[in-house]
Amino acid sequence: xxxxxxxxxxxxxxxxxxxxxxxxxxxxxxxxxxxxxxxxxxxxxxxxxxxxxxxxxxxxxxxxxxxxxxxxxxxxxxxxxxxxxxxxxxxxxxxxxxxxxxxxxxxxxxxxxxxxxxxxxxxxxxxxxxxxxxxxxxxxxxxxxxxxxxxxxxxxxxxxxxxxxxxxxxxxxxxxxxxxxxxxxxxxxxxxxxxxxxxxxxxxxxxxxxxxxxxxxxxxxxxxxxxxxxxxxxxxxxxxxxxxxxxxxxxxxxxxxxxxxxxxxxxxxxxxxxxxxxxxxxxxxxxxxxxxxxxxxxxxxxxxxxxxxxxxxxxxxxxxxxxxxx
Amino acid sequence: xxxxxxxxxxxxxxxxxxxxxxxxxxxxxxxxxxxxxxxxxxxxxxxxxxxxxxxxxxxxxxxxxxxxxxxxxxxxxxxxxxxxxxxxxxxxxxxxxxxxxxxxxxxxxxxxxxxxxxxxxxxxxxxxxxxxxxxxxxxxxxxxxxxxxxxxxxxxxxxxxxxxxxxxxxxxxxxxxxxxxxxxxxxxxxxxxxxxxxxxxxxxxxxxxxxxxxxxxxxxxxxxxxxxxxxxxxxxxxxxxxxxxxxxxxxxxxxxxxxxxxxxxxxxxxxxxxxxxxxxxxxxxxxxxxxxxxxxxxxxxxxxxxxxxxxxxxxxxxxxxxxxxxxxxxxxxxxxxxxxxxxxxxxxxxxxxxxxxxxxxxxxxxxxxxxxxxxxxxxxxxxxxxxxxxxxxxxxxxxxxxxxxxxxxxxxxxxxxxxxxxxxxxxxxxx
Ligand SMILES: [Zn+2]
Numbered sequence: 001x002x003x004x005x006x007x008x009x010x011x012x013x014x015x016x017x018x019x020x021x022x023x024x025x026x027x028x029x030x031x032x033x034x035x036x037x038x039x040x041x042x043x044x045x046x047x048x049x050x051x052x053x054x055x056x057x058x059x060x061x062x063x064x065x066x067x068x069x070x071x072x073x074x075x076x077x078x079x080x081x082x083x084x085x086x087x088x089x090x091x092x093x094x095x096x097x098x099x100x101x102x103x104x105x106x107x108x109x110x111x112x113x114x115x116x117x118x119x120x121x122x123x124x125x126x127x128x129x130x131x132x133x134x135x136x137x138x139x140x141x142x143x144x145x146x147x148x149x150x151x152x153x154x155x156x157x158x159x160x161x162x163x164x165x166x167x168x169x170x171x172x173x174x175x176x177x178x179x180x181x182x183x184x185x186x187x188x189x190x191x192x193x194x195x196x197x198x199x200x201x202x203x204x205x206x207x208x209x210x211x212x213x214x215x216x217x218x219x220x221x222x223x224x225x226x227x228x229x230x231x232x233x234x235x236x237x238x239x240x241x242x243x244x245x246x247x248x249x250x251x252x253x254x255x256x257x258x259x260x261x262x263x264x265x266x267x268x269x270x271x272x273x274x275x276x277x278x279x280x281x282x283x284x285x286x287x288x289x290x291x292x293x294x295x296x297x298x299x300x301x302x303x304x305x306x307x308x309x310x311x312x313x314x315x316x317x318x319x320x321x322x323x324x325x326x
Numbered sequence: 327x328x329x330x331x332x333x334x335x336x337x338x339x340x341x342x343x344x345x346x347x348x349x350x351x352x353x354x355x356x357x358x359x360x361x362x363x364x365x366x367x368x369x370x371x372x373x374x375x376x377x378x379x380x381x382x383x384x385x386x387x388x389x390x391x392x393x394x395x396x397x398x399x400x401x402x403x404x405x406x407x408x409x410x411x412x413x414x415x416x417x418x419x420x421x422x423x424x425x426x427x428x429x430x431x432x433x434x435x436x437x438x439x440x441x442x443x444x445x446x447x448x449x450x451x452x453x454x455x456x457x458x459x460x461x462x463x464x465x466x467x468x469x470x471x472x473x474x475x476x477x478x479x480x481x482x483x484x485x486x487x488x489x490x491x492x493x494x495x496x497x498x499x500x501x502x503x504x505x506x507x508x509x510x511x512x513x514x515x516x517x518x519x520x521x522x523x524x525x526x527x528x529x530x531x532x533x534x535x536x537x538x539x540x541x542x543x544x545x546x547x548x549x550x551x552x553x554x555x556x557x558x559x560x561x562x563x564x565x566x567x568x569x570x571x572x573x574x575x576x577x578x579x580x581x582x583x584x585x586x587x588x589x590x591x592x593x594x595x596x597x598x599x600x601x602x603x604x605x606x607x608x609x610x611x612x613x614x615x616x617x618x619x620x621x622x623x624x625x626x627x628x629x630x631x632x633x634x635x636x637x638x639x640x641x642x643x644x645x646x647x648x649x650x651x652x653x654x655x656x657x658x659x660x661x662x663x664x665x666x667x668x669x670x671x672x673x674x675x676x677x678x679x680x681x682x683x684x685x686x687x688x689x690x691x692x693x694x695x696x697x698x699x700x701x702x703x704x705x706x707x708x709x710x711x712x713x714x715x716x717x718x719x720x721x722x723x724x725x726x727x728x729x730x731x732x733x734x735x736x737x738x739x740x741x742x743x744x745x746x747x748x749x750x751x752x753x754x755x756x757x
Contacts, residue, residue, distance in 0.1 A: 087644050108646035109517075109528040110598035117598075118642075131646070133528030179528060203533070204525030 004116040004125040005305055008136040008184040013160060016187055020144050021157050022304035023297070029066065030300065039311045040069035043100040048090065049128075050076045050106045055271065056128050056138075059295070060103050063302035067311075072099070087111060091120040099123045101310055109133035124309045132174045138270055139180035141301040143188060145294050146225050149266050162189030167219045169195045169251055170229030170278055171240075173202050177270050178229060182210050193219050196251065199240045200231075216251055220260040227268040228253055228278045244277055254280040258288065266290050332356075332367035333749070335742075338377035338708060340698050342674025348377060350704040353746040357700050370742060372708055378678050380412025380705030380743065382685040382694050383655065384475070384504070384582060385558060385630035388414075388445070390436065391429070392421025397635040397725045399433060402655070403442035405633070405724035407750035407757075409655040410707035410740035411443055413686065413694040414633075418450040419480040425450035425461035427469035434471035442750045446691055449473040451492045451503060455481050460492060467499045474690045477504035479558055480605075482540060484510050489544060493553035502580075502688060504556040505544050507565070508606065512536035517646060519592040519607040527595060529645065532607045534562040541565050545572035545579050556688055557581040559632050561606040563616035570625045580688050582630040583617050585661035586652055590614075590730060600641045600648030601730050604634070621680060622671040628685045631658045635726030653724050657717060659709060660736035667711070668737060693746075704747040713739035723756060 002010055011019070029035055045064045047057055057073065064071045076090060087106070094102060101124040104112045109131030116125040129135040147156040150164055166185055172178045172194050185192050192210035194201065205212055213219055220226065231247060241247045248254075253267065261267075267283055269291045275281045283289060333350040340346045340358070347362040348355060383406065389397040397405075399416075406414050416433055418424035424433060430447035437445025449466035453459045455478045466473040476496060483489045483505060492503050513536045518524050520531025541557055545568065548555040557569065560581045572579045586604060591611050594602045602608060620626040634651025641648050662681065666672040672680070686695025696702040716735050719727040743751035750757050 087647075088642060106644070108644045110646070111644040113598045114644045131528050176528060179526070202525035203520050203531060204522040207522045207525070 003309070005136050005309065006113050006116055006125065006127045007134045008139045008180040011136070011184065011187060013187050013189070016140070016143065016184060017158060017160055019140055019301065019304050019308060020147055022308060023140070023144050023300040024153070024157060026300040026303040026307070036066050036068060038068050039307055040064070040067040043069050043310055044072065044098065045069045045101045045103060045306065046072045046074055046094050046099050048074045048076065048094070048102050048104045050087070050104070050111070051129070053105055053129065055295070056105060059298040060128060060302050062299045063306055066299070066303055067306055069306070087115065088118070088120050091115055095121045095123065101126060101306065103128050105129045107131055126305060126309065129176055131176065133176050134180050135176040136180050136184070137298070137302050137305055138177050139184040140305065141294055141298040142181055142227065142268060142270070143184055144297045144301050145268065145290050146266070149290065150224055150264070160188040161185060164190045164224045165193070165222055166190050166225045166227065167193045167195055167223040168227045168229065169216060169253070171200045171231045171235060172196045172205065172229070173200045175229050181227065182208050186210065195219050197241050200235070217257065217260065220257060221262065223261055223265055225266045225268055226253065226261060229270065230272070230274060231278050233277070248277055252278055252280070253283050255282045258283050258286070268294065271295065332365065333370060333744070333747070334362060334364050334367040335370045335372050335377060335706070335708065338372035338375045339674070340377045341678050342376050348698065348706070350744065350747045353704060355698065355700055355702050355704050358698060370708070374712060375708050375710050375741065376674050377698060378410070378674065378707045378709070379682040379695055379698060380707050380745065381410045381659065381681045382689070382691055383411050383414040383631050383633070383658070384628060384685040384689050385479070386414040386416055386633045386655065387419070387635065387651070388416045388433070389420065389635060391432070395637050395725070399436035399445060400440045400442075401723060401725040402633070402635070403437055403440055403445060404756055405653070405655040405722065406443040407743045407745070408723045408740065409657070410659050410709060410743050411655060412705040412707070412743065412745045413444040413446060413691045414655070415446045415448050415475055415689055417479045418448050418477060419455060423450050423454050424448065425453055425455075427462065427465045430466050430471040430473050431469050441745070441748070442756070443745060444691070444694070446475075446689060447471045447473055448475045448477050448479070448504065451476045451478045451483050452488060457481065457483060457485055457488060460488065460495065463492070463495055463501065464499065467501060474499070474501050475504055475556070476501055477506065477558065479504065479506045482506050482508040482510060484540070486543060486547070490547050490551060493548055493555060494551045497553050500690065502554045502556050504558050505540065506558050507537045507540035507544070509536040509540050512539075516607070518595045518603070519609050521592065521610060523592045523595055529595070534564050534609070537562055537606055538564040538568055541568050545569070545577050548579060549575070549577045554578045554580075559584050559587065559606055559630065560617065560626060561587045561609050561613060563613045566616050566620040566625055570620070573625065580627040581625070582628045583621055583626045584632045585629060585654055585658045585665075586730060587617055588614060588621070588665040589661050594730070598645045600643065600645050601652070601728055603645060603648050603650050604652050605650040618665060618669070618671055621666060622676070627680070628688065629658065629662055629680050630685065631655050633724075635724050636728045637726055641728050651728065653722070653726055653729050656722055656724065657729060657731050657736060659740060660738045661731075663711060663738040664736055704744050706744040707740060708742040709738055709740045711738050713737065715739065
């Protein structure tokens, strides 16, 4: 694996499968009474959040603590991005403190890439979401969830998602989750279809390794998983679509629409779900919706990423497995 | 800076053509011929070099007054002399804005005092570049600076009525409105060219149509009111097509292209290195080729640098926070040689036209863009086209170093620049 995780596109198929397999091992640790591994003892990880995201921050923090890392949370929200010095200054402060890894969330696309490549810092960089660019650990946890549900928990080990059909619905234009998922799912061999009104698809989407459709009903019967993205109401005021009602009617997932999906197909949502617009309560609360599992899987997957980036070849996880079998 | 009264440039190819000796006496060219005796003149051996009329840049940002940490009239004109320029037009987006006779006279006078390059201020079209109320265009024209070019560059004059009035008003004194064509609503939050790369990088898109729709509107306005309009830094293939159509219709439009739009593409933005952040943004390969072709066939009249100096801290940050712009005065001729001459698209005579004669004519720069012949003002540039070297910003005269060409090999080097007979650059060193 590379030294940093900036984009889902940086991962080869083997990298991605290794992360998913490692995440399965991490999940086993979560089933034990003491959910902690000594793997990153003595290593310092900073969660550098320029943009609020309690969910993602807590998920990373849980993953870091389960690996016994020393964790520093740095909420840089409110610090000026307009002058632009804050990222570099903060990075250099962290560097001086001997930080081993930086998990960064930033409102500007490319900020993690810049942090990793500008020579400001030596630490490993994990992108926890940048602007409308990438959110690779989200894509990994989504793939992990799909593999468990569609291929199987143990049967899935070593497997990718070849031939699975995934439909992603909603605000693709502003979504780092969509970008990351298209990249990763393509690498894992899945067939991805994006569904959205044309205003919420980026110019240039035709070059992405996926299909594009404006018609949700046509895509549903052919989907093994349907991933719904959050559509912010503000987009309506910016004329991306006429009304909330019209959006729901054309692109929202309700019980009737869900019935058109194959029996085994799952409904995914990166959260937080706003019930009513993109998803009805009926769908959100059904057994097919994996939103809660995705949250749990996020911790396993992030543990796997941090372990592989920072733990190197130490046998912490294998060790845990033998312990378990004792 | 005492100079011999006479200089003999020996054996240069004038405009890339015939080998000639050129004798400068005082402020003017005394003689152009062969075998001219040096007499008491200082001699510049110029075999293999190209002699051009002093270059004229219709689009420079000097930052003084207000942002002297980026550039001053002194450092900017020293950069200009290093790049072979004898006249630059300074954009109005300073602090205060160059929207009164007082500010434009100050800038003009500083240029004269420093003596490296004539500075012709560009006046703002609207008060404070705010796009609402016409600035005192006539007063700026009547000032010592004799302003003839007006622009809100950095911002678009997007109100169609204000643009129409400005175009009409400057007819009274032969002025021209230089438009920064950028439809503001279509470019809200724009960070780079909208297309395949922006979709992947998740950066806000600056669509080509935001430039093209304003150009289309403005050439139609210029036609309707019978005025002259100049389009700044044209960057798309579609813009070329509109200007070509307008010229075929007899509309009095001129257009410029920057060196960086002749060479660089939006693929470079994949590095997220803000040195490539510029407005209008770097476009696609297809646009670059269309711009080169249009410059060659005269659809695009001139090369202008859009020299936009920024201090290190405004670029050493994440992309979204970075300032837009690149320095260009010191590398322009090399980029033009690389993209236009070495590719066979343009002769050196063509370069003289696009970088001296035509910009001087559009801006009515007195004494610049004149033929290299006896009796003309001795504004001259000598370059060695065989030179090969990598760009090292540490050697720049500009106060800022935000060049996209650092470490890149570019051909050609300006060795001498003469402003009214006096060497401002001699053997590659500033006087
Ligand atoms: Zn401009």
